[in-house]
Amino acid sequence: MLNNDCIFCKIIKGEISCAKVYEDGKMLVFKDIEPKAKVHLLAVAKDHFKLISEADEARAELIKYMLMKIPQIAENNGCDNGYRLVINQGEDAGQTVFHLHIHILGGEPLEQ
Numbered sequence: 324m325l326n327n328d329c330i331f332c333k334i335i336k337g338e339i340s341c342a343k344v345y346e347d348g349k350m351l352v353f354k355d356i357e358p359k360a361k362v363h364l365l366a367v368a369k370d371h372f373k374l375i376s377e378a379d380e381a382r383a384e385l386i387k388y389m390l391m392k393i394p395q396i397a398e399n400n401g402c403d404n405g406y407r408l409v410i411n412q413g414e415d416a417g418q419t420v421f422h423l424h425i426h427i428l429g430g431e432p433l434e435q
Contacts, residue, residue: 326371331422335369345396350389352396355426362401362430366393373421374412386423393427402429 325332333339334351341353344364355363366389372382390408397406406429411418 324371325369326422329371329420329422331367331420331424332371335367344400345392347392349385350392352427359426360407360428360430360433362397362406362428364396364400364427366396366425366427368423372423374423375410376412378423382423389425393425397427397429400427400430402427405429407433 325335327333330339334341334353341351343351343353345352349369350366351369352364352366355365368382368385368389370382370385372378375386378386393408406427409426409428410423411426
């Protein structure tokens with residue numbers, strides 16, 4: 324279920340445009356508007372929930388599905404030499420949009 328107040332839900336619904344690189348019935352992947360690496364993509368679940376701790380069995384399967392799709396998406400977008408995945412959980416971790424999403428960073432050597 325999508326949330327009318329969430330920016331990622333608005334992007335999923337097509338109310339806000341994005342530079343889409345992949346979409347299917349479970350997830351949307353688009354370019355971050357403030358990239359932290361040469362390639363910086365956001366893989367967004369099409370089910371609105373904020374944190375991994377809110378994942379029930381179905382949402383855990385959705386996260387698994389996303390993690391299984393990401394390697395091919397990353398490679399198709401210039402991360403064939405490796406990439407970093409980041410899931411920020413809560414304000415202290417730097418989460419600014421409270422809708423589960425996975426950052427995919429790569430396309431160049433990343434700092435440790």
